[in-house]
Structure formats: structure tokens, C-alpha cells
Amino acid sequence: MAANILIVEDESSILELIALNLHQAGFNPIRAISAEYADNIVKETIPDLIVLDWMLPGMNGIEFAKRLRANSATKLIPIIMLTAKSDEDNKIEGLNEGADDYLTKPFSPRELVARIKALIRRRSPELVNDPIIVEGLVLDPSSHRVQVNNKSINIGPTEFKLLHFFMKNNNRVYSRNQILDKIWGDKSVIDDRTVDVHIKRLRESLKQSGYDKLIQTVRGAGYRFSNE
Ligand code: CA
Numbered sequence: 001m002a003a004n005i006l007i008v009e010d011e012s013s014i015l016e017l018i019a020l021n022l023h024q025a026g027f028n029p030i031r032a033i034s035a036e037y038a039d040n041i042v043k044e045t046i047p048d049l050i051v052l053d054w055m056l057p058g059m060n061g062i063e064f065a066k067r068l069r070a071n072s073a074t075k076l077i078p079i080i081m082l083t084a085k086s087d088e089d090n091k092i093e094g095l096n097e098g099a100d101d102y103l104t105k106p107f108s109p110r111e112l113v114a115r116i117k118a119l120i121r122r123r124s125p126e127l128v129n130d131p132i133i134v135e136g137l138v139l140d141p142s143s144h145r146v147q148v149n150n151k152s153i154n155i156g157p158t159e160f161k162l163l164h165f166f167m168k169n170n171n172r173v174y175s176r177n178q179i180l181d182k183i184w185g186d187k188s189v190i191d192d193r194t195v196d197v198h199i200k201r202l203r204e205s206l207k208q209s210g211y212d213k214l215i216q217t218v219r220g221a222g223y224r225f226s227n228e
Contacts, residue, residue: 003127006047021109026129026142035064069098166225175222
């Protein structure tokens with residue numbers, strides 16, 4: 001599940017730049033052009049993190065952060081403050097008023113994404129879609145790509161899900177039924193032969209790079225992804 005990141009920024013070009021970068025990093029950006037607007041959004045949905053501009057028309061970033069911290073429903077939302085003011089006093093004021101981190105404008109979107117990931121990883125690690133790497137086999141959940149030596153491997157959507165599941169659960173054995181349940185969901189009516197078919201396709205996709213050997217058949221039990 002993608003993390004919801006609320007961006008509060010009155011300059012539309014910066015707002016869009018941030019939203020684009022967050023989207024590319026696998027997050028779900030929610031846009032607000034003022035603190036008042038953001039306040040209404042937060043009443044409906046609690047975001048997983050807020051990127052908050054300091055200088056806003058109407059209620060400014062500091063006031064909004066104070067308001068969030070004063071409310072038990074919103075006080076734990078991580079906040080990254082954006083500011084054009086770079087002097088140390090302002091930085092300290094910002095952090096004291098409840099920002100968990102801050103960035104001075106102009107900032108690099110990459111840096112912002114890295115800071116967001118660091119904060120979210122601390123608070124809710126399951127929401128960060130970091131690439132999984134096993135012995136040079138790279139699976140990137142946000143771009144839906146599998147790569148070896150920077151070259152993409154052709155892989156179908158079901159095989160991608162299967163490989164993602166296996167790589168997250170390295171060395172664990174799963175029965176066909178468990179795999180059916182995890183990949184197709186319990187509503188599925190397909191039989192467990194389907195698992196074999198997709199395992200075969202997955203192995204074929206990985207064959208050229210030699211990684212098909214990591215998909216192991218465990219006799220009488222099911223399948224395992226293992227590099228041991
Ligand atoms: Ca502003």
C-alpha cells in the first residue's frame with residue numbers, strides 16, 4: 001500500500017514538482033495549496049506524512065504544525081518543513097514547533113524523497129517501497145521492474161507478484177495453496193496447477209541470467225526462493 005503524503009505548498013510549480021517526484025517514488029501525493037485546505041483534508045484522512053511549507057498565505061506552516069501537534073489524532077504525523085529562511089534560529093524554531101525535519105529552499109527533490117523515506121521508515125517501515133536486492137537480482141516495486149546488471153528482465157505481471165513475494169520471504173517454503181492465497185487472493189477459484197504454470201514462466205524469465213536456480217522446488221512441500 002502506497003503511503004499518503006500531504007503536500008502543503010502555495011506555489012503551484014513547487015507543489016507539482018514535489019507531487020511528481022513522490023509519485024515516481026511510489027508514494028501517493030495529496031495536494032493542498034493552503035494550511036486551511038490541508039486542515040480540511042486531514043479531518044477526512046490522516047496522511048502518513050506531511051510536507052509543509054513555512055511561508056503560506058493565511059495560516060503559516062508553523063501555526064499549522066502547532067495545531068496538528070495539539071490534536072491527539074494528528075500529533076504523531078511526521079512533518080517535514082520547507083523553508084526559504086535558512087538561518088539557524090528559524091531552523092530551531094521550526095523543529096521546536098513540531099517539525100520532524102526541515103529542508104531549505106531551493107532543495108533537491110531527491111533529497112526530499114530520501115528524507116521522507118527515512119521518516120516513514122522509522123514510523124511505518126511497511127510503507128516504504130524500497131527495491132529488494134538478492135545477489136544482484138534487483139526488484140523495484142515502485143517502477144515494477146526486475147533488473148540484473150542494470151538490464152531489465154521481461155516478466156509478466158503475475159510472475160512479478162510471485163517474485164516480489166518470494167524475495168520478501170527469502171528462504172521460506174510455501175505450499176501451492178499458500179502461494180495461491182498470497183498471489184491470487186482467497187476469492188480465487190483456480191486450482192494449484194496454476195501455481196506450477198506461473199513458477200515455470202518465472203523460471204523461464206530468469207533463466208538467461210541464471211537466477212532461475214533461486215526458485216527451488218521443495219519436494220512434498222511446495223516452493224522456496226533461496227540464495228543459500
Ligand atoms: Ca510559500
